[in-house]
Amino acid sequence: MKVFVVLALAIASVSAGVLPQGAPMHPRDMPAVAATIEGRITNGKTAAPGQFPYQVGLSFGSSSGSWWCGGSIIATRWVLTAAHCTDGASDVTITYGATVRNIAKLTHKVPSSKFIQHxxxxxxxxxxxxxxxxxxxxxxxxxxxxxxxxxxxxxYSTYDGQEAIASGWGKISDSATGVASTLQYDIFKIVSVSTCQSTYGSLIASSRVICIATPNKISTCNGDSGGPLVLVSNKELVGVTSFVSSAGCESGAPAGFTRVTSYLDWIRDITGV
Incomplete structure (x- = not known):
C-alpha cells in the first residue's frame, strides 16, 4: 500500500508539471536497512542536558507494533506532535527532560483517548x-x-532565509538500524515554498508547509517525526517534523514541516493556548 501511495504522489507531481527528485514520505514510514561499516553521524550535533527543555520523546504502542516520535511541550497539559505519529496508536509513553533517550526526568503513559488528531x-x-x-x-x-x-x-511571515533548530532522537544516518540514544540537533536554513515545490510539487509543498535545506547530508530522519523546528532568532516553534524524501534523509532534498502558524486557531480552540 505504501508503494502505491508513493507512486501516486509521483504521478500527481508530474501532472502538476513538477518531476520530483524523490517522492515525500513521513520519516516514521522510512524502511529499516542493514547497518554498514561506514555508519557515521550525519544528521546533527549532540545536545547538552537542558538545552531543549521543550523536547519530549514519544514511544507509541499499537496492536501491530511500536514506533518512536518527537514532540513539543506547549503548555503544562499539552504536547504538540504530528498526526502521522498518533495515527493508529493505542497509547504513548511520554519522556520528559531526557537527553539520553532512556533516562528521563519524568514519564507519563497516555491512552489514545487523549489524542486530538487533526x-x-x-x-x-x-x-x-x-x-x-x-x-x-x-x-x-x-x-x-x-x-x-x-x-x-x-x-503571513514566510520565514524564508531564517535559521531554525530541529532536534530529535532520529536515525543518525540512512544506514542506521535504530533511533539515536542521545538527543541530536542542528541549525538549518528555511527555504521558500516555491523551492520546496520544485522537489515535491504544490500538492505536497503547500502554504501550510515549511521546508528546510539539508546540505552536507544533515537532515531530519526516522524517529524525528513530530519533533520541533524552532526559530533561532526568537525561540518560537514554527514547524512540526512531517516529511523527507523517499530517496533518503541524506539525499539533499528539502525536509518538510507542518507550519504551526497555519494551525494557531485550531490549537487555541482545543487547548486555550
Whole structure:
C-alpha cells in the first residue's frame, strides 16, 4: 500500500508539471536497512542536558507494533506532535527532560483517548499533519519547559532565509538500524515554498508547509517525526517534523514541516493556548 501511495504522489507531481527528485514520505514510514561499516553521524550535533527543555520523546504502542516520535511541550497539559505519529496508536509513553533517550526526568503513559488528531489529516498527500496530546499536568523546571508559539501576526511571515533548530532522537544516518540514544540537533536554513515545490510539487509543498535545506547530508530522519523546528532568532516553534524524501534523509532534498502558524486557531480552540 505504501508503494502505491508513493507512486501516486509521483504521478500527481508530474501532472502538476513538477518531476520530483524523490517522492515525500513521513520519516516514521522510512524502511529499516542493514547497518554498514561506514555508519557515521550525519544528521546533527549532540545536545547538552537542558538545552531543549521543550523536547519530549514519544514511544507509541499499537496492536501491530511500536514506533518512536518527537514532540513539543506547549503548555503544562499539552504536547504538540504530528498526526502521522498518533495515527493508529493505542497509547504513548511520554519522556520528559531526557537527553539520553532512556533516562528521563519524568514519564507519563497516555491512552489514545487523549489524542486530538487533526480531523482533516490526509496521509496520502501529507496534509494537516498535526496532533495534540493531552497529558497529566507537569511542573516546569530547567529540564522540562514549554516552547513559545508564534503570534497571530506571524501568520503571513514566510520565514524564508531564517535559521531554525530541529532536534530529535532520529536515525543518525540512512544506514542506521535504530533511533539515536542521545538527543541530536542542528541549525538549518528555511527555504521558500516555491523551492520546496520544485522537489515535491504544490500538492505536497503547500502554504501550510515549511521546508528546510539539508546540505552536507544533515537532515531530519526516522524517529524525528513530530519533533520541533524552532526559530533561532526568537525561540518560537514554527514547524512540526512531517516529511523527507523517499530517496533518503541524506539525499539533499528539502525536509518538510507542518507550519504551526497555519494551525494557531485550531490549537487555541482545543487547548486555550
Amino acid at each position: 480531523a482533516s489529516y490526509n496521509s496520502a498527500i501529507l496534509r494537516n499533519d498535526i496532533s495534540l496530546i493531552e497529558t497529566p499536568a507537569v511542573s516546569f523546571t530547567a529540564d522540562i519547559n514549554k516552547v513559545k508559539l508564534p503570534v497571530m501576526a506571524d501568520s
